[in-house]
Amino acid sequence: MKKTETIYNKNADFWSRNKPLSLSDFTARDYLFKYLGKLNNLKIADIGCGEGYCSREFIKFGAKHIIGVDSSKSMIQNANKNVFKSQNETFIHADLKRNIPKEIFKCDIICAIFLFNYIDNNNMQKIFNQIALKKKKKTRFIFTLPHPIFPFIYKKKFPFSFTNNSKDYFDSSNKCFDGKIYRIDDVILPIKMYHRTFEKIFEIIRSAGFNRIIHFKELGVNKSLINKNKKFFGPLQGIPLHILIEV
Ligand SMILES: C[S@@+](CC[C@H](N)C(=O)[O-])C[C@H]1O[C@@H](n2cnc3c(N)ncnc32)[C@H](O)[C@@H]1O
Numbered sequence: 242m243k244k245t246e247t248i249y250n251k252n253a254d255f256w257s258r259n260k261p262l263s264l265s266d267f268t269a270r271d272y273l274f275k276y277l278g279k280l281n282n283l284k285i286a287d288i289g290c291g292e293g294y295c296s297r298e299f300i301k302f303g304a305k306h307i308i309g310v311d312s313s314k315s316m317i318q319n320a321n322k323n324v325f326k327s328q329n330e331t332f333i334h335a336d337l338k339r340n341i342p343k344e345i346f347k348c349d350i351i352c353a354i355f356l357f358n359y360i361d362n363n364n365m366q367k368i369f370n371q372i373a374l375k376k377k378k379k380t381r382f383i384f385t386l387p388h389p390i391f392p393f394i395y396k397k398k399f400p401f402s403f404t405n406n407s408k409d410y411f412d413s414s415n416k417c418f419d420g421k422i423y424r425i426d427d428v429i430l431p432i433k434m435y436h437r438t439f440e441k442i443f444e445i446i447r448s449a450g451f452n453r454i455i456h457f458k459e460l461g462v463n464k465s466l467i468n469k470n471k472k473f474f475g476p477l478q479g480i481p482l483h484i485l486i487e488v
Pocket of ligand 1: 245246249288289290291292293294295310311312313316335336337338353354355356359360432
């Protein structure tokens with residue numbers, strides 16, 4: 242299995258975008274932006290920021306300052322290239338498993354959009370512990386993940402899939418699956434997913450000291466997406482694809 246940094250350094254240019262392109266831009270990030278609404282004057286941490294697509298959207302929604310963190314040098318280079326207001330956006334190259342830049346704890350919102358599917362249970366727990374301990378009292382923490390059941394129920398390859406040799410939802414916890422997600426223009430983006438059960442996700446949240454699930458959403462394709470492009474979204478009708486949680 243290839244290292245996460247290798248995958249993202251190699252594919253950084255294919256991730257760069259200024260409009261929805263990847264399947265999950267339509268099925269998860271669009272929901273996130275609507276859920277967050279206006280971000281007037283807020284400071285947002287985008288952990289696992291990639292090439293900064295979400296960061297740039299946060300600025301469009303009014304955010305005052307963005308701190309992005311990513312372990313791929315090429316993704317950070319692209320984030321710096323793609324910024325439109327460089328004084329408002331700071332992108333830091335760091336592996337969050339080893340080093341969580343302290344600036345993120347001062348933010349009003351911490352977002353981790355498809356970050357923790359690259360991080361094993363132990364390290365996810367450590368990062369959650371640090372966030373719960375060090376964030377400001379009113380800081381919101383929101384994260385998305387592939388839906389835990391998705392690799393076990395969707396067996397087609399297009400337009401989103403994981404190679405899951407194990408058929409056991411329970412015994413596969415903390416196993417890492419290689420995957421692919423398509424862009425709407427048919428470019429394929431390689432991805433990875435540490436599988437964890439819902440039980441494990443809630444255990445990590447609780448053990449870190451978060452005592453409330455503020456929002457929980459299971460995401461998939463909706464009718465308007467299918468009407469827009471049946472070939473691309475149609476195969477996923479009725480399939481749970483991702484989850485979004487605010488704690
Ligand atoms: C699926 S991409 C999502 C990027 C961005 N959040 C978005 O929504 O477009 C996952 C990102 O997490 C980053 N990542 C994975 N493991 C990481 C780690 N341990 N520390 C920092 N970034 C990490 C990868 O380099 C990659 O850019």
